[in-house]
Amino acid sequence: MKYNRIYLKNSLFLHFIFTFMTSIQTQDYAIHFNENCYTNLNQQIEKKNYTSIFILTDSNTNKFCATQLLSQIETETRIEVLEIEPGEQLKNLETCASLWNALSELGADRKSLMINLGGGVVTDLGGFVACCYQRGIDFINMPTTLLSIVDASIGGKNGVDLGALKNQIGIIKTPTMVLIDISFLGSLPQRDMRSGLAEMIKHGLINNPKHYKDLQDLSKLTLEDLDRLIFDSILVKKEIVEQDPTEQNLRKTLNFGHTLGHAIESYYLNHPEKALLHGEAIAIGMILESYLSHKILGLDTESLNEIKSLLTKTFGHPKIETSDFENIIELMKHDKKNENGVIKFVFLEKIGNSKINQEASKELIINSFEFYNN
Amino acid sequence: MKYNRIYLKNSLFLHFIFTFMTSIQTQDYAIHFNENCYTNLNQQIEKKNYTSIFILTDSNTNKFCATQLLSQIETETRIEVLEIEPGEQLKNLETCASLWNALSELGADRKSLMINLGGGVVTDLGGFVACCYQRGIDFINMPTTLLSIVDASIGGKNGVDLGALKNQIGIIKTPTMVLIDISFLGSLPQRDMRSGLAEMIKHGLINNPKHYKDLQDLSKLTLEDLDRLIFDSILVKKEIVEQDPTEQNLRKTLNFGHTLGHAIESYYLNHPEKALLHGEAIAIGMILESYLSHKILGLDTESLNEIKSLLTKTFGHPKIETSDFENIIELMKHDKKNENGVIKFVFLEKIGNSKINQEASKELIINSFEFYNN
Numbered sequence: 001m002k003y004n005r006i007y008l009k010n011s012l013f014l015h016f017i018f019t020f021m022t023s024i025q026t027q028d029y030a031i032h033f034n035e036n037c038y039t040n041l042n043q044q045i046e047k048k049n050y051t052s053i054f055i056l057t058d059s060n061t062n063k064f065c066a067t068q069l070l071s072q073i074e075t076e077t078r079i080e081v082l083e084i085e086p087g088e089q090l091k092n093l094e095t096c097a098s099l100w101n102a103l104s105e106l107g108a109d110r111k112s113l114m115i116n117l118g119g120g121v122v123t124d125l126g127g128f129v130a131c132c133y134q135r136g137i138d139f140i141n142m143p144t145t146l147l148s149i150v151d152a153s154i155g156g157k158n159g160v161d162l163g164a165l166k167n168q169i170g171i172i173k174t175p176t177m178v179l180i181d182i183s184f185l186g187s188l189p190q191r192d193m194r195s196g197l198a199e200m201i202k203h204g205l206i207n208n209p210k211h212y213k214d215l216q217d218l219s220k221l222t223l224e225d226l227d228r229l230i231f232d233s234i235l236v237k238k239e240i241v242e243q244d245p246t247e248q249n250l251r252k253t254l255n256f257g258h259t260l261g262h263a264i265e266s267y268y269l270n271h272p273e274k275a276l277l278h279g280e281a282i283a284i285g286m287i288l289e290s291y292l293s294h295k296i297l298g299l300d301t302e303s304l305n306e307i308k309s310l311l312t313k314t315f316g317h318p319k320i321e322t323s324d325f326e327n328i329i330e331l332m333k334h335d336k337k338n339e340n341g342v343i344k345f346v347f348l349e350k351i352g353n354s355k356i357n358q359e360a361s362k363e364l365i366i367n368s369f370e371f372y373n374n
Numbered sequence: 375m376k377y378n379r380i381y382l383k384n385s386l387f388l389h390f391i392f393t394f395m396t397s398i399q400t401q402d403y404a405i406h407f408n409e410n411c412y413t414n415l416n417q418q419i420e421k422k423n424y425t426s427i428f429i430l431t432d433s434n435t436n437k438f439c440a441t442q443l444l445s446q447i448e449t450e451t452r453i454e455v456l457e458i459e460p461g462e463q464l465k466n467l468e469t470c471a472s473l474w475n476a477l478s479e480l481g482a483d484r485k486s487l488m489i490n491l492g493g494g495v496v497t498d499l500g501g502f503v504a505c506c507y508q509r510g511i512d513f514i515n516m517p518t519t520l521l522s523i524v525d526a527s528i529g530g531k532n533g534v535d536l537g538a539l540k541n542q543i544g545i546i547k548t549p550t551m552v553l554i555d556i557s558f559l560g561s562l563p564q565r566d567m568r569s570g571l572a573e574m575i576k577h578g579l580i581n582n583p584k585h586y587k588d589l590q591d592l593s594k595l596t597l598e599d600l601d602r603l604i605f606d607s608i609l610v611k612k613e614i615v616e617q618d619p620t621e622q623n624l625r626k627t628l629n630f631g632h633t634l635g636h637a638i639e640s641y642y643l644n645h646p647e648k649a650l651l652h653g654e655a656i657a658i659g660m661i662l663e664s665y666l667s668h669k670i671l672g673l674d675t676e677s678l679n680e681i682k683s684l685l686t687k688t689f690g691h692p693k694i695e696t697s698d699f700e701n702i703i704e705l706m707k708h709d710k711k712n713e714n715g716v717i718k719f720v721f722l723e724k725i726g727n728s729k730i731n732q733e734a735s736k737e738l739i740i741n742s743f744e745f746y747n748n
Contacts, residue, residue: 100536
């Protein structure tokens with residue numbers, strides 16, 4: 001689908017945007033929004049005649065969203081709800097093994113369907129569980145957090161962490177479909193909402209100055225604006241991924257802020273008193289990597305300061321202890337983007353324009369921590 | 375590649391067969407034989423400029439084959455040998471987790487190559503480990519047993535067992551290439567050689583009466599005959615898989631003998647004093663399912679008796695205790711071919727002609743055990 005940006009706010013165009021926002025078609029699957037998502041889900045269940053349906057969710061999500069989803073499914077097929085404890089700590093192989101055993105004991109077969117209802121942990125882990133159960137069963141992702149909506153809806157990345165190393169184990173496989181019910185966001189704590197905004201801001205920074213600009217003053221946004229911004233943000237990612245599905249070049253730009261951001265997230269995962277949400281860690285990573293961009297690719301000072309100001313205003317400004325610098329840098333050595341042990345970054349030349357396969361000296365990285373802290 | 379059978383044994387034609395047998399090209403990758411396999415491996419390593427090479431093997435295989443392989447690799451790239459204990463008991467998620475941790479600690483990155491050198495356990499498990507490490511690194515399979523050569527070379531099935539349930543966790547992904555050095559078979563115990571023959575006989579029974587006939591009197595075979603029979607057998611499987619890569623219909627015929635055979639193999643895996651090799655269990659499964667074919671699809675009595683005679687002569691005739699019947703039938707309930715809890719079989723209408731999605735009553739299955747035992 002070709003997307004045209006339409007910002008004229010008369011009723012005719014608003015109606016057009018609304019119709020338009022019912023689905024996004026990717027090369028392999030569709031993303032359906034709001035009421036449209038339940039219609040499509042029921043059609044899929046009827047068409048494929050699944051032998052059983054397994055809804056994976058966590059105890060946070062279950063409370064708010066599973067009831068809504070269950071009330072909308074129209075089928076005689078057996079439905080089982082599998083609930084895991086919430087949190088990144090359980091995104092590991094042990095949880096996968098428990099789920100594979102549960103599926104096996106509950107008689108899931110190759111014609112079963114799995115619906116992953118939750119944030120990124122549930123969709124990443126549930127996707128991986130479905131892809132590997134009996135060499136792959138159909139799965140549908142229903143992200144319920146802003147972060148998983150704008151990030152995990154596109155790209156087909158599934159997987160789990162290996163110890164402190166994020167997403168070290170996984171595969172790329174696209175879901176049967178993605179369902180987005182924006183009303184689920186109403187139940188999300190403010191901190192989690194902000195967290196998702198980090199990925200949206202990243203989409204703007206690496207590829208789309210207009211999208212970045214739209215996200216500048218979030219305090220003035222209405223709910224309708226958010227709907228449109230989410231749609232825009234998914235489209236930015238979709239266009240990047242479709243141009244480079246196997247992550248040879250352009251798709252790597254989506255890792256902006258993630259080389260340092262992931263290491264920070266991993267490091268604080270083992271120090272629960274300082275634990276950061278993914279988006280909060282990525283926001284810090286984007287400030288650090290913008291500083292490196294400034295030093296290495298000449299990103300201008302004004303943009304650098306604007307990025308730092310926007311991100312600290314939105315995500316807070318937790319300081320990073322000098323004694324943690326070394327440990328965080330050490331963790332980057334396991335980053336999946338590395339080649340031959342050399343740590344690779346994505347840097348910005350200017351806002352909306354990014355460059356892959358960048359490197360930075362340890363000294364400069366330490367400087368970036370100091371720039372962030374001050 | 376289109377294959378023509380050439381049986382004229384004058385020197386010109388033999389030379390042609392030899393040249394011909396250097397490679398089989400599938401839709402996604404090539405299978406290279408004998409000296410040709412090392413040439414192609416070295417070309418691949420040079421072309422892709424891998425950052426490191428990991429050879430996965432088991433302590434049995436290592437002794438005989440790793441030295442040969444290592445002596446043939448010409449590269450400056452770092453090579454690490456990862457050795458696991460041999461045996462189906464270790465084809466599980468715990469072994470995968472150990473290997474993923476080892477790869478991570480040894481600094482494997484996305485541009486690393488994994489070579490799986492061993493029998494079906496090593497290629498199945500190693501393929502799965504490679505497919506999921508950092509969402510997939512290149513892997514090359516080098517099967518060293520007759521069974522893994524004729525079975526695991528084609529089809530892209532990777533995975534591990536979940537408790538007693540065979541291959542419950544895995545994915546389908548084809549390797550970068552498959553290398554077959556027939557000279558490795560010289561080090562294989564006679565019992566393991568026979569085990570591989572079961573899959574070759576199956577290829578004949580389901581699809582190619584000529585191939586089945588060629589395998590009738592194995593005592594008269596020369597080593598050259600074996601070379602040709604292996605090549606033929608891989609081609610039978612290749613043609614089946616390429617016509618139905620996603621296992622919707624024709625490919626399912628490859629499960630002949632496996633519904634009961636897998637259950638028998640799984641059951642005796644937990645009773646080590648009676649443990650059977652995969653091929654031995656499948657041979658029993660083929661006799662049982664030929665009996666069911668006779669009762670349900672009218673496979674003629676002469677063929678049934680000929681199959682039983684050939685298989686018991688080749689694989690021995692261990693009796694199945696009456697007290698084990700129920701337990702084996704119970705294990706079939708987890709077979710991946712089942713739909714809605716109904717156990718599905720492949721039966722023969724006649725030799726070379728098979729039919730999928732068949733069912734059999736419990737009474738008839740018990741009769742088949744009695745037919746086998748007597």
